[in-house]
Amino acid sequence: MPEQYDVIIIGAGVVGSLVARALSRYQLRLLLLEKHSDVAEGTTKANTAIVHAGYDAKPGSNKARLNVAGNRMYDNLCAELDAEFDRCGTFVVALSEEDLVTLGSLYKRGQQNGAAGLRLFNAEETLRHEPSLTKEARGSLYAASGGIVDPFQLGIGAAESAVINGVELMLETEVTGFLFEHNRITGVTTNRGDYYSRWVVIAAGLWADDLMHKAGLDGFAINPRKGEYFVLDRRSSEVVHTVLFPCPTPVSKGIMVTRTVHNNVLLGPNANTIRDKGDLDVSAAGLDEVWSGALKLIPGLAKRDIIRSFAGLRAAGSCDDFVIEIPGDPAGMVVLAGIESPGLTAAPAIAEEVVEMLREAGLELAPNTHFNPERKAVRRFAVLTRREQEALIATDPRYASVVCRCEMVTEGEIAAACHEVIPARTYDGLKRRTRLGSGRCQGAFDLPLVIGIMARELGISPLEITLKGGHSRFLARGTKEVDA
Amino acid sequence: MRLLEADVLVIGSGPAGLAAAYQARVSGAKRVTIIERNREPGGILPQCIHNGFGLRIFGRDLTGPEYAQRWLYQAQEAGVEIMTRTMVQSITPDLRITASGNGTLVDIKAKALILATGCRERPRGALGIPGARPAGIYTAGTAQRLVNIEGYMPGRRFVILGSGDIGMIMARRLTLEGAQVMAMAEILPYVSGLRRNLVQCVRDFDIPLYTSTTITEIRGRERVESVVMSAVDEHWQPIKGTQRELACDTLLLSAGLLPEIELARLAGVKLDPVTGGAMIDERQATNVPDIYAAGNMVHVYDLVDSVSESALRAGCKAAEACSGHEQPCEPLLPLVAGENVHHVVPQYVHIGAPRELIIELRVKLPLEEPAVVQLTAGDKLITSERLRYARPSEMIALRLRPEQYQQIGQAPCLRAAVVRASQIKTRG
């Protein structure tokens, strides 16, 4: 008799990981499968990282309901998961008379959705809060309940918390199909073999439609919509204190200017529908669009502050709302699809909803009395007090060696990240856990050192260290060696 | 925790830091300490295993490690203390410094501080190259460290963007290590590094060099698979139809160096928007009392000898400052860039100080014909010097002697310009 899980969750993005964590509060055998070499490698790592207040979505939609519910859970969740979260407030800025009308209807919609802390500001009040904003600003919709989060720590924290509470996580494990008995799903096939379970949750982000097709569900498609971004150097206080949106258009919330929890400035995203789900390239035209869009809000931006660009893909579904359902045919499956923005905000509420759906569908949920809600991130040496720094150095002298000069990341932190609950196994994984290489030199200084430290900590050759798994190795061979 | 007191504290042990510390000791400072974040002293020099260092100062053609070693011996013999593997974390304008390294935090109180933090390379993000973000994109200096210090080849088939000196030197180095260098692309119509490197590293090794050309796309999801190269017009805009895909697994960036000024900024040092480095006067002093700056963190030099020379000035003045030597009280006059001058250092001079001073500048556009560098005050010519040519890649130095100060009069600033020699004749 093969091993039998109660629930298999496909996809360790923020949604799948929070679902796994929510289910780990009960006595269940849980398996979380992720095709990438790390968790939070999909859309969870490449978005605007805003915890929306909830005035965007149509009243009555899943998006509206779960956005508002998810937003309320953030303080507690981020405290438990040790992820940085700042309820700094958000502004939608009107640049014309027409925009002022839009603000009015957003305000009304927000009230209907139950979004908290909404206020309409005139031009003067708006500029007082954000003095670098264009003088064209006519007014704004302020949302005190809006905020910003560290999506990496949230995603990784959710998965680690799940693992701490008994969820089995398998990385580099891709679900290739389903096992059926009559019209009931009984498990999944993967590149590492078959796994059996009573329930399967599809939380596969951009790939949800492919898996739905494999399960025999047709009629739903994901049309990825790319958003490109610039990241600016950490001098945000001179640019923006909170989150600035322009007035939304039918396809997107527009190109915004926002502070990140680490005090960088983020510009973007634009919105272009593409075909290829693996296409995260940035284009010259796209970046131009982002830059000129951002200038409309903050005219004083300087190109020399740019340190990086990136792109993320919205998992835009063909039906315009989050799909959250148990289809029935085949039985034994929960589908979470089309989880585009505000998916990050809604994720904790989606997870609770999945628990309730499974309970109603008959899964017995006996509380796991050992459930531990706390998870700790790698301690960031740079933000500790003197005394805490000294104490940390006393436990491990490697905390005194700074490896990343821009973000002041120490060797102690790198070593710790390599031995976490879900260890960093790639340079990017390390970066998301420690902020290594995310400053203005973008790793030029630390890379040669980090390759050596990672090789030692992970017990592998420097030649095997990768940027992001797969074939993304940094080094080709030793010097003086001859290629075969 | 460790407590340290120093008369002169030097941050950085490259060619600037070592020379500055040595000179500070020789000029009478008692306790001179260098703080270096790397495992070994020397700054970038230990990885520069090629020759071309020290012709002016030591009269010999040395390699980078040899050049560093000579200064290291001199500094150590003079009694300079060097703390390696130590990173400065903060500096206050009243010269309280915190650092960490070797298993401890260090608090330092210094009477004078010399910033010799060097420069860093412009990374991909700052260059804004579109396309994918795979492994296999390195700055030339990072690749140089991997090859020459760590002993690893970062790839097999290389394309190099930019024709800076490190890029050209790496083109040769990688070829010698059995790699293929497919192309070097430079967006400017001329090479941005030194002529001798163009000849000895690029031409002698048959590296295909494309000027007025840039990389417009990087391809490859996990590792670089190819880059797209395009010709550019005079506004640096890619010309449609000139794209060419080049298969490679690595892209090296050698597209400019930027002064490393994070610590200077923390200390409240004023920065020059053109050089990106610290603003200084003729003593290498910054606007913050008792903080001096030298080497590439002021402006990026072409030759290491000039870096060390700027540091000798800083070392001497820092030593004087902490021994209570009188500070100059002459009026401070701005020195500004005039015709065809990209930037000029120092940015301020004390007029009337009884010493010769050296003015360093770079031109904007190359003049491949006899040229003249001039220093004027209002419409008065203060001094000038003839040059065989003027190239942006080569720094131009001009001496101003004390007797020439008198001609300056009441002019609000000094202006440096570089013009064609022929232009001067016709002006009469």
Ligand SMILES: Cc1cc2nc3c(=O)[nH]c(=O)nc-3n(C[C@H](O)[C@H](O)[C@H](O)COP(=O)(O)OP(=O)(O)OC[C@H]3O[C@@H](n4cnc5c(N)ncnc54)[C@H](O)[C@@H]3O)c2cc1C
């Ligand atoms: C440009 C952009 C901006 C956004 N801004 C915001 C915002 O500001 N606020 C907000 O609330 N939301 C925002 N979002 C939305 C939010 O980022 C997403 O809703 C959220 O990250 C989705 O998480 P997820 O777990 O569903 O998807 P993902 O993070 O993509 O996770 C899915 C995981 O499933 C794995 N997977 C897929 N197929 C398989 C398989 N066959 N086998 C195994 N594993 C598989 C993938 O590898 C991936 O790791 C934005 C999205 C984009 C694109």
